[in-house]
Amino acid sequence: MSKTPHGGTGLDYFALVEEARRLPGAALDRTVRLAVVAEFSTPHLLPLLRALAARAGVLLEIYQADYDSIEAEILDASSGLHAFAPRYVAVLPAAEKLKTRFYRAENRQDFAAQMVARFTWLWAAMNSGVTIIQGNFVQPSERAFGHFELKVPESMGAVVAAVNAGLAAAARAANNVLLCDVDHIAAEIGRASWADEALWSLAKLPCRLDHLPLLAQAVVGIVLAAEGRMIKCLALDLDNTLWGGVIGDDGLAGIALGEFDEGEAFVAFQHFLKDLKNRGIILAVVSKNDMANARLPFQKHPHMVLREDDVAVFIANWDNKADNLRRLQATLNIGFDAIAFIDDNPFERDLVRQFLPDVVVPELPEDPALYIRALNAAHLFETASYSQADRERPKQYRVEAQRELAKVAFTNIEDYLASLGMKIAVERFTPFQVPRIVQLMQRSNQFNLTTQRLGAGAVAALMHDAKCLPLTVTLSDKFGDYGLISVVILRLSEAEIEIESYLMSCRVLKRGVEDFVMNEIFTLAAARGAKRVVGRYLKTAKNAMVENFYQNFGFQKDYEWSNGDSTWSLAPAAYAPRPVFMADSRVTF
Amino acid sequence: MQQDEILARLTEIFRKTFDDDRLTVTHDMTAADVEAWDSLSHINLILAVERAFEIRLTTREVRAMKNVGDFVGLIAKKAA
Numbered sequence: 145m146s147k148t149p150h151g152g153t154g155l156d157y158f159a160l161v162e163e164a165r166r167l168p169g170a171a172l173d174r175t176v177r178l179a180v181v182a183e184f185s186t187p188h189l190l191p192l193l194r195a196l197a198a199r200a201g202v203l204l205e206i207y208q209a210d211y212d213s214i215e216a217e218i219l220d221a222s223s224g225l226h227a228f229a230p231r232y233v234a235v236l237p238a239a240e241k242l243k244t245r246f247y248r249a250e251n252r253q254d255f256a257a258q259m260v261a262r263f264t265w266l267w268a269a270m271n272s273g274v275t276i277i278q279g280n281f282v283q284p285s286e287r288a289f290g291h292f293e294l295k296v297p298e299s300m301g302a303v304v305a306a307v308n309a310g311l312a313a314a315a316r317a318a319n320n321v322l323l324c325d326v327d328h329i330a331a332e333i334g335r336a337s338w339a340d341e342a343l344w345s346l347a348k349l350p351c352r353l354d355h356l357p358l359l360a361q362a363v364v365g366i367v368l369a370a371e372g373r374m375i376k377c378l379a380l381d382l383d384n385t386l387w388g389g390v391i392g393d394d395g396l397a398g399i400a401l402g403e404f405d406e407g408e409a410f411v412a413f414q415h416f417l418k419d420l421k422n423r424g425i426i427l428a429v430v431s432k433n434d435m436a437n438a439r440l441p442f443q444k445h446p447h448m449v450l451r452e453d454d455v456a457v458f459i460a461n462w463d464n465k466a467d468n469l470r471r472l473q474a475t476l477n478i479g480f481d482a483i484a485f486i487d488d489n490p491f492e493r494d495l496v497r498q499f500l501p502d503v504v505v506p507e508l509p510e511d512p513a514l515y516i517r518a519l520n521a522a523h524l525f526e527t528a529s530y531s532q533a534d535r536e537r538p539k540q541y542r543v544e545a546q547r548e549l550a551k552v553a554f555t556n557i558e559d560y561l562a563s564l565g566m567k568i569a570v571e572r573f574t575p576f577q578v579p580r581i582v583q584l585m586q587r588s589n590q591f592n593l594t595t596q597r598l599g600a601g602a603v604a605a606l607m608h609d610a611k612c613l614p615l616t617v618t619l620s621d622k623f624g625d626y627g628l629i630s631v632v633i634l635r636l637s638e639a640e641i642e643i644e645s646y647l648m649s650c651r652v653l654k655r656g657v658e659d660f661v662m663n664e665i666f667t668l669a670a671a672r673g674a675k676r677v678v679g680r681y682l683k684t685a686k687n688a689m690v691e692n693f694y695q696n697f698g699f700q701k702d703y704e705w706s707n708g709d710s711t712w713s714l715a716p717a718a719y720a721p722r723p724v725f726m727a728d729s730r731v732t733f
Numbered sequence: 734m735q736q737d738e739i740l741a742r743l744t745e746i747f748r749k750t751f752d753d754d755r756l757t758v759t760h761d762m763t764a765a766d767v768e769a770w771d772s773l774s775h776i777n778l779i780l781a782v783e784r785a786f787e788i789r790l791t792t793r794e795v796r797a798m799k800n801v802g803d804f805v806g807l808i809a810k811k812a813a
Contacts, residue, residue, distance in 0.1 A: 158749070158781065165752060187773045342792045346776070353780045 155357040157192070164191030164198075172203040173685035176367060179207040179230035181214045182279075183238035185348040192360035200368050201685065211348060212241070218266045226271075231597075232370070233270060234324070234363050235263065236279040238350050242304065243284060252298035260310035267314075267321055272601020275528075276321045277366050280308045282330040282338065282350075319578070319600035322366055322528055326350075329358050361523060370528035371597060372586045375504060376478050378420065379469060381487035382431040382438055382460075386414060386450065388512065392437045402447040409512040414449035416516050420525065421454055424534030426476065426541050428457040430468045430485070435460045456541035465492050466499035476541060477650035479589060479686060484524050488512075528586060531579045533627055543624040544651055561656055561725035564621040568660055569730040573607050573614040580628045581616060584649065589686040592647040593679065593693060596633075611636055612644075613668075613733060617661060619652055626652055632661060634668075640713075641669050643679040646693075659722035662697055664731055670716040677716065683708035697722075734812055739786075739805050746781045750774060760802035786812040 154160070176197070180186050190206050197204040207228040209217045214235060217225040225233070242259070249255050267276055281304050287293040293301035308327055315321040330338035333355055340352040351359065368374065383390045387410050388400025400407040421427045427450070431438050438460035442452045452458070457475050459468045465487070473480055480502035487493055493505045506522035508515060527534075547564075573581060582600050589595070598606075606614040617630035629652045633645035643665070648657065669677050679694045681687075694712035695701070698720060704710040744758045751769040764770040770778070782804070783789055788811040798804055 158777075161777065162749075188776065342790075342795075343776070345792050346795055347772070349776070353776065 155361060157354055157357055160192045160195045160357055160360075163195040167194060167198050172198060173201045174371070175203045175205055176232070176371060177205045177207070177228065177230045178363075178367060179209065179217075179225050179228055179233045180236065180363075181209040181217050181225065181233065182236035182350075183212050183214060183241040184236065184344075184350040185211050186236075188347075188349060188353065189356060189360055192357050193364055196357075196360055196364040197367070200364075200373055202368065202371070202373075204364075204367075214266065218269050230274060232275050232277055232367055234277040234279070235266065236324070236326070236350075236359075237263075237281060238348075239282045239284055239304070240344050240350075242281050242307070243300065246300055246303060252303065255298070256303050256306035256310055259307045260314055263311060264314045264318070267318055270320075272320055272605065273599055274320065274601075275370055275599045276318075277324050277363060278311060278315060278321055279324045279326045280311050282327050283335060285335050285339065319582075319604075322370065324359075324362050324366060326359060326362070329355075329362055333358070365523055365526040366528065369526035370586060372589055374482065374526055374528075374587075375425065375484045375524045376482040376587075377426040377428055377456075377472070377476060377484070378417065379428045379430045379472055379483055379485045379503075380417070381489065381492065382429060382433060382441075384488040384512075385486060385508075385515075386410060386417075387441060387445075387448075391441060392433055396440055396444055399441065399445070401441070401445060406512050407447065409515065411447055411449060413512060413515045416519070418449050418454060421450075421538050422535060423530065424527075424537045425525070426456045426538050427454055428472050428476075429455050429459060430465055430472060431460045432462055432465070433460040453542065454538070456538055456544075464495065466496055469496060469500055469503060475544075477590070477653065484522075486519070529579060529583045531583060533580050533583065536625075536627065540624065540626060540651065547621075547623050557654075558723075558725065562727075564623070564655070564725070565727045566619060566621045566655065566725065567728040567730075568657065568726045569618045569732075570615055570661060570664055571618075571730070571732045573603065573616060575604070575607070577616055577628060578603050581631055584628065584631055585645075585647065588647040588649060589684070590650050590689045591653065592684075592687050593643070593690055594645050594682045595647075595684050595687060596645045606633065615661075615733060617648075617657060619655070619657060630657060630661065632665075634665065636672070639675050641665065641672070641674050641677045643677065646679070650689075656722070656725050658693075660724045660726060660729070662719075663721050663724065666716050666719040666721070668733075675715060676713045677719075679712045681710045681712070734809060736805055736809060739808050739812075740801075742785060743782070743801065743804065743808075746778070746785055750778045750781050758801050760800065760805065762801040763799065782808065788812050 180190065186208055190208055193206060194204050207225055207230055209225060217223045246255060263278060270276060283304050284300060287301055289296055289299050293299045296302060312323060315323050338351045338355055340349065343349045343352065380386060388406040389398055391399055401410050417427060429438065439452065441448050442450065457472055459472060469483065469485060473483060480500055481504065484504040484506065485496050486508065488508050496503055497505050504524065506519060506524065509518050578600050581603050582598065585597050606612050613634040613636055615632045615634065616628050618628045619626040630648040631645060632643065635642040635644045665677060679699060681691060681694065698718065699712035699714040702711045702713055740758060744756065747756050747758050748754050751767055751774060753769065756767065764775065779790060779795060786808050788808065790807065794807055
């Protein structure tokens with residue numbers, strides 16, 4: 145069975161029920177608390193959620209609300225849901241229930257607005273630290289007006305469309321609400337096949353049982369994305385993946401790319417890839433080719449959509465692809481499970497699956513016209529946020545590759561760091577940084593001491609916490625702007641400063657950022673007359689990189705638990721300040 | 734399809750659905766005789782039977798079933 149959420153394509157209902165029965169519990173590396181409140185019956189859904197989360201190494205602890213008790217659970221502060229203290233609440237309505245309300249409604253003009261208000265009211269009643277996953281309504285198949293339906297604003301078809309659009313608009317404005325587009329899932333299957341009216345009347349299930357895994361997968365995919373488990377990079381083959389034919393044999397004019405035959409499919413595929421890049425997915429090339437041949441279409445072919453500056457890391461050689469993917473992973477500093485490998489050649493796909501089981505390797509069909517469909521069907525592209533930083537990320541990784549080249553010119557690292565002209569700023573959280581802070585907390589797995597994942601509401605709350613000093617670090621150098629790359633949350637008391645959260649983007653490893661920040665923490669501790677600075681390391685499957693973080697700064701280990709977690713402390717007088725290489729610094733807190 | 738054959742295939746389905754390899758179904762068996770047979774697994778059972786015999790049961794048929802014998806009769810009629 146695949147360890148990744150993406151590798152396992154098995155979405156058979158009974159196979160998942162069976163999988164849920166045999167879940168290993170203890171072997172999973174992370175626990176997530178999810179509450180499910182729905183207008184339909186959920187007991188069949190829950191084992192599917194657990195099994196799919198377990199494939200990604202996540203143990204889901206689920207609070208199951210009673211049937212059709214959304215209002216009771218959310219509005220009553222003493223409900224079981226609130227006592228459960230979930231990190232996520234899935235709010236899943238049912239079209240059948242909406243229909244009943246709609247047919248009984250006296251005023252159909254206001255129906256959609258009231259239905260949207262009903263949910264925004266529920267969102268507001270949840271603690272802002274909870275992330276809500278709001279389902280929408282599946283369009284009913286029946287249409288009293290036939291194709292005239294949408295011309296009548298108070299028809300059911302028009303009302304359901306308005307409710308879904310209203311929920312989406314409201315979710316955009318709310319910072320702790322994610323959408324689960326159930327109507328889209330149903331439409332993909334075909335709404336007539338999705339619906340099972342008999343099963344609704346028999347057991348209050350929202351769809352055919354065979355399709356329930358798709359709903360479960362959507363919810364789990366959203367939770368995993370919010371937990372930082374998402375695809376961050378596509379590693380692309382070239383010949384017969386981005387164009388038809390072999391560039392080394394067929395030459396620039398001989399490859400199929402353009403407005404006729406298969407060429408059109410490759411152009412369409414590249415457009416989709418470019419769209420993914422524009423939304424923050426890093427594109428890399430891993431090709432068996434001579435470098436000059438491999439680059440030629442990117443530079444010279446009139447119908448290439450992707451150009452050299454769309455590709456963050458370009459690897460073309462005759463080594464095996466597993467070795468090249470290892471190089472790619474080392475350059476980007478992301479987990480193997482954040483990389484998807486796209487190759488038309490079944491041999492290469494198998495080889496990568498064999499040697500790098502964590503890399504996600506979707507099947508590709510023979511016909512390039514079906515590449516987009518296949519990639520989309522692999523459900524690789526969930527995300528829980530979208531910001532300016534996403535749009536800039538691919539460029540930043542590209543700039544990073546240039547920095548690596550510049551490094552070669554220096555014989556010692558100090559000279560190199562000094563030559564970068566780094567500018568650093570350490571400051572309190574500001575409101576406009578919140579989306580990026582939330583995103584960095586979601587995405588950082590490796591350089592993350594306590595792996596605390598806060599939603600936008602909780603982050604905003606920290607800004608007004610007098611006992612708290614929540615800090616961001618931004619960095620730039622002569623090659624470009626890294627943006628906001630580190631979050632450090634300090635808890636202040638008279639006697640000590642506790643480092644509650646410390647995480648950093650791996651893109652800025654070995655720049656001395658953490659040295660600079662630690663110097664500042666101890667300067668602050670000395671100025672406050674604190675007796676010690678305290679830190680914790682909470683072990684996860686992914687953060688071994690910072691296991692010795694505190695030890696390296698001279699902290700004493702106060703305690704180590706059997707699960708590998710540890711606590712550390714150091715007195716300000718005993719701290720040896722680190723040399724730093726910042727050309728310019730601004731510290732404001 | 735012969736009743737014996739249906740019963741044999743049902744036994745297989747029951748064992749999987751209720752996660753119990755020692756189950757053997759009989760005509761007069763009811764939900765009360767199988768510990769794991771509750772309203773939740775009943776729905777799973779119906780889907781498993783529908784899949785295995787390539788039939789669809791109506792709401793009325795599902796509600797009217799009193800024991801395994803009724804199930805067998807329905808399958809014999811519909812999968813004919």
